[in-house]
Amino acid sequence: MDAYPLAEHFLTRVKEASPNLRYKARTVSTIAVLDESPGGNMEHRLSKRVQGKLGLLVYKRGMPVATGQIRDASKRGLFIATDYTDVQLNQTVELEFRFPDQQEKRFRRLKAHVVRKSDRGLGVDFEGVENDSFTISSLLQWLRKHHMPVNYFPVRRQQAF
Incomplete structure (x- = not known):
């Protein structure tokens, strides 16, 4: 069984929706998603800055x-x-x-x-x-x-x- 099912589920859903994204898993609670599509540069975080x-x-x-x-x-x-x-x-x-x-x-x-x-x-x-x-x-x-x-x-x- 996967140790981080919620993180894996999150990443799987995002990959399906946007194949141009690159993923950085820093810790289980901090996953940054970077949009690498042409013109894309948004970064999504799990906690608001x-x-x-x-x-x-x-x-x-x-x-x-x-x-x-x-x-x-x-x-x-x-x-x-x-x-x-x-x-x-x-x-x-x-x-x-x-x-x-x-x-x-x-x-x-x-x-x-x-x-x-x-x-x-x-x-x-x-x-x-x-x-x-x-x-x-x-x-x-x-x-x-x-x-x-x-x-x-x-x-x-x-x-x-």
Whole structure:
């Protein structure tokens, strides 16, 4: 018996409907479907993304190594705009942030795996690491409430003089 019957059923139905699609199964709960037909470039995800801007610190092995800015988030992961590149795919990082407009000045932390690297930043996934679901929900709620248009230009690198 197939270990992932729902995912297989989903992919079978999509393949029948649109043969020009390519499939990326990252985890059982995260399947990206990319439309590769002429002119097609839509990506379909199982959890909705919320755009926004919120600064954070990236930690590796307990030490802060970079700054970044959350550009979009879902209950499954985040995209972080940063110029930090000294990280490997599948590496676990910690992300520290706080909500600047709230009276509570407590910092919050989430653990995530790096699933994508680009010159624009890092894509991280919450699957397979222990996190407080309340913190993720609070983050999504804060981003929805403080929605700001996001442009996807890379974070500017500081120039050495």
